[in-house]
Amino acid sequence: MVRPTMEDVALRAGVSRALVSLVMRGSPKVSEMRRSAVLKAAEELGYSPHAMARSLASRTSTVLGVMVSDLHNAFFAEVVDGIDEVARERGFDIIINTGGRSPARERRALESLLSFRPAGLVLLSPVVPATAIGKAAEQLPIVLVARSSRLSTVDTVNDDxxxxxxxxxxxxxxxxxxxxxxxxxxxxxxxxxxxxxxxxxxxxxxxxxxxxxxxxxxxxxxxxxxxxxxxxxxxxxxxxxxxxxxxxxxxxxxxxxxxxxxxxxxxxxxxxxxxxxxxxxxxxxxxPRAEFGRLAADALLQRVREERTEPVRHLLNPSLVVRTTTAPPGGPR
Amino acid sequence: MVRPTMEDVALRAGVSRALVSLVMRGSPKVSEMRRSAVLKAAEELGYSPHAMARSLASRTSTVLGVMVSDLHNAFFAEVVDGIDEVARERGFDIIINTGGRSPARERRALESLLSFRPAGLVLLSPVVPATAIGKAAEQLPIVLVARSSRLSTVDTVNDDxxxxxxxxxxxxxxxxxxxxxxxxxxxxxxxxxxxxxxxxxxxxxxxxxxxxxxxxxxxxxxxxxxxxxxxxxxxxxxxxxxxxxxxxxxxxxxxxxxxxxxxxxxxxxxxxxxxxxxxxxxxxxxxPRAEFGRLAADALLQRVREERTEPVRHLLNPSLVVRTTTAPPGGPR
DNA sequence: TTACAGCCTTAGAGCGCTCCAACCAATAGA
DNA sequence: TCTATTGGTTGGAGCGCTCTAAGGCTGTAA
Incomplete structure (x- = not known):
């Protein structure tokens, strides 16, 4: 149950730890020979990078946190799909966490998410008080979905x-x-x-x-x-x-x-x-639930990359889906 | 957007970093005076511990990873409730991740979960091949829910x-x-x-x-x-x-x-x-979905604490819920 | 006065990684 | 021939924390 480290891979490949690091991050300045040697050694040892150590050392994170207020509601699943799609596209991973519609549990969920020091947070219909959100927003970019806010530090995505x-x-x-x-x-x-x-x-x-x-x-x-x-x-x-x-x-x-x-x-x-x-x-x-997610992830990543500091308020247009429960008065049974 | 560290808290409270660490971990061998001074400083700075650094340094984790094959299915939400309940009770946090019913996505989700070096993993109805599960099981304890397995290194929870x-x-x-x-x-x-x-x-x-x-x-x-x-x-x-x-x-x-x-x-x-x-x-x-979750978390924590190495196979009894779509032949409309 | 417990407190090493500056060929230019 | 330059590689510091061993106090007993 003990996972190999970079050091182990380096030793096996006969190179330095720094070189292994370069290979793992896909740096172009590594000779083909060394690269393949390193990859081979990593493969043999079953090595995979330690995300936390990486994030600690680089002082950056490629993780987006998602707080879902209610996992039972399929609405959120589709929003998560949208977030996931955009995040993966841009090389970010997401970790999800749920507050079970209870402010206390949600607070703890938020705290837990925060303790991973993700690059940013998407909160889906959170029920915690605005002050808690504002406080978190001092530490990292936050996007709210299906909840509005006047905070100038957070972006929002809602339907109209x-x-x-x-x-x-x-x-x-x-x-x-x-x-x-x-x-x-x-x-x-x-x-x-x-x-x-x-x-x-x-x-x-x-x-x-x-x-x-x-x-x-x-x-x-x-x-x-x-x-x-x-x-x-x-x-x-x-x-x-x-x-x-x-x-x-x-x-x-x-x-x-x-x-x-x-x-x-x-x-x-x-x-x-x-x-x-x-x-x-x-x-x-x-x-447009998946679109909610995509826009949320997009807005978040803009903040993460510091491309924008002004808040964004997305208000999406819903659409009518006609099925069989509507008809002219006295229409078909 | 820069979070205070233990060092900052120590400086402000006029103590050493190690003492702050002791306070944060709730150690009994800290005088009441220092403890309150540290907590006060932490509060003022908005400090909260960095889970990754902590886990890195302690070589332990208080996080359980949960891979949900399909977030759209409320079935899993209830299992997660059960997992969450037990995990929280024992001081563990959970992070969730989804595979969207696609083996490729699920593989990536697994990889991502693994990169956080959680204490253990619960896989809800995974669709990845058994070999991938076996490989992951070499690195940390794994429990499967709603999927059976012959692997002696993983526990399973299923309904009958x-x-x-x-x-x-x-x-x-x-x-x-x-x-x-x-x-x-x-x-x-x-x-x-x-x-x-x-x-x-x-x-x-x-x-x-x-x-x-x-x-x-x-x-x-x-x-x-x-x-x-x-x-x-x-x-x-x-x-x-x-x-x-x-x-x-x-x-x-x-x-x-x-x-x-x-x-x-x-x-x-x-x-x-x-x-x-x-x-x-x-x-x-x-x-009994929540029970699935509770048993899964329980089995996982037993492995995490190395209280058990033999695999466990839970097979839970379903129950009948009578509503109004059944009646004797020719019964009520 | 010294010794010796406690009881708190702290320095320092180290977790697995990144990043910087330095280094070392090998080649190019003068 | 000597110096730049380039491309590839490396040691070492340090991210925020934990943990161990070793300290500094007090107070009490000899």
Whole structure:
């Protein structure tokens, strides 16, 4: 269980440690003869460089840290894909860590990530207080995804929830709907912009907004529908705050003997894999998740290379994905 | 962007670097006076120890590496929860990394994880060849989750798919079903044990097994049902290879005007969050995922502490979760 | 007074690596 | 022939920390 060091490789190849170092870093100023001798020795010994010692000595790092607030959410997996893609392209490795949606755990995750002295950090929808982020940002470049910030030291990448909500409303209106309710996400992140976008779009069409308080879960969506039914205030179309909420809403509608989209059209938000299931086939708003990741990694690397010190605020455009839960009022069952 | 070192803290506190080191490691042989002086100085400077330098100097590591083959699958998130729980309890940190289900990427992920010289590695359902795992196992303790191995140097944690399938069949038989088909997972991991368990359980009940070739996706599940319908060979109950497949099957059954569970009962496998959605409410087989993680971390730490050198093979019992997609033949719609 | 425990504290070596300056051919230019 | 120059190679310092062995204090006993 003891790994060979550069010294061992040097000894075996009959060269100096410094030369092995040059070979390992792919320096051009090494003769072909020595290079192959060194590589051969390394191969035979099963040597691979010690990233920490390297980073310690060079005072640089080729590692990007990624803090994922919730590993259970596939949304983040796709963002990580984007980060990973760009990072690998530029010769950086990523290490991931999770905060489990708890500020305390997240704090520890952050601390742990920091202790590796990565070149920079991407925080995916962090729940720690802004001050903690600001403090970390004094030590290394930080990019926030799916969370906004006024800190001038951090970059942010977000989707434009107002636009997304507007797209959904426009779609429903173009199908002929006039009574469109929004089941909102309460305090949930991004719930604000979505609600504002919905209200603005409704007003732009000369329609009356109807915001129903709800949450980002399927049970909350079902509950909201039941309350609408009880109040006899059911609209012809529903814009849910996210896909889970929408699925819950659909289920409550069907329980009540109503048909989607014949009686009520439903639009989700996020385009999760759930929405794509043929059993669900939900019309929804898609966010360019991998693009989030790519932009985040890109912004981070710009800071790492000190190519930029001004903060960047990316606001990406969501898009509408039409499936089978929307139709003109009275349309197909 | 330059972080303070132990030297800076020592200078500020008016003590030696070694004393700061003792304080940081929580040594009891430091006077209360000095300890508080050091902690105060560290606080003021925003100092936190450099994990890599520490690990380099101490030739030990308090980091466990976790390689997740597919970050998109929430299954792994729950395993990670279990690992994280045990690791934190014992003062270890984890760093995660993903292979994106591609052997090449996974290899690189492994290499990257290895370069941090963690105390040990947990590989979640890795797709790299066994030889690569064996080679890594020469350098540090390794535990495999959701993948078996004959290597005597690695521990494994798996669920008992045969038992799971048997539980499902027993449940259906107890409801009165006699014609029960299995939509199988083909080459997918764990598909073999599930199929074997299904066949064995059917035969144990004196029933005729009916294995339909399928895959771990919802479209495959729907396809399998359509082929059964076309052949006029629809049974009264279906055991799918996983939840996605089951949802696809249900959807195809409903498209054909059949009712679940009135006409056909359906059982999934995995108890994903999908199954728990009230819109789906799928009877399924649950695997103790967090327990996988806890056992994996535990086994790893035993090796790390050299408390054990014999391999351990955990085979955990799955359990049945009854929801609303199963009923006696001709039962409720 | 000296001796001798404790108990704290510290200097210094060294972990595996990078990087710099110096070095050593071998060749080119004068 | 001698000096530059170039291309390849090397020793040594040092990154931020830990760990060992050796110190410096006190206070108590002889």
């Amino acid at each position: 929830g107002e636009t997304g909500a507007r797209l959904a409303v426009d779609h429903l209106v173009s199908l002929g709907h006039k009574r469109i309710a929004h089941l909102d996400g309460g305090e949930g992140s991004q719930a604000g912009p979505r609600r504002r976008g919905y209200v603005a779009a409704m007003e732009a069409h000369g329609l009356v907004p109807q915001v129903v308080s709800s949450e980002y879960t399927d049970t909350a969506g079902a509950r909201a529908i039941r309350s609408l039914l009880a109040d006899d205030a059911l609209p012809t179309a529903i814009l849910s705050c996210n896909d889970f909420n929408a699925v819950g809403a659909i289920s409550a509608l069907e329980d009540a003997g109503l048909h989607v989209p014949h009686d009520v059209s439903v639009v989700g938000y996020d385009n999760t894999s759930l929405a794509a299931l043929r059993h669900v086939s939900l019309t929804t708003i898609d966010q | 798919g045969e038992t799971g399938a048997r539980l499902a069949v027993d449940h259906l038989v107890s409801l009165g079903h006699k014609r029960i088909a299995h939509l199988d997972g083909g080459e997918g991991s764990q598909a073999g044990p599930r199929r074997r368990g299904y066949v064995a359980a059917m035969e144990a009940h004196g029933l005729v097994p009916q294995v339909v070739s399928s895959e771990y996706t919802d479209t495959a599940g729907a396809r399998a049902i359509r082929s059964l319908l076309a052949d006029d060979a629809l049974p009264t109950a279906i055991l799918s290879c996983n939840d996605f497949n089951a949802v696809g099957a249900i959807s195809a059954l409903e498209d054909a005007g059949l009712h679940v569970p009135h006409d056909v009962s359906v059982v999934g496998y995995d108890n994903t969050s999908l199954a728990a959605l009230r819109h789906v409410s799928l009877t399924t087989i649950d695997q």
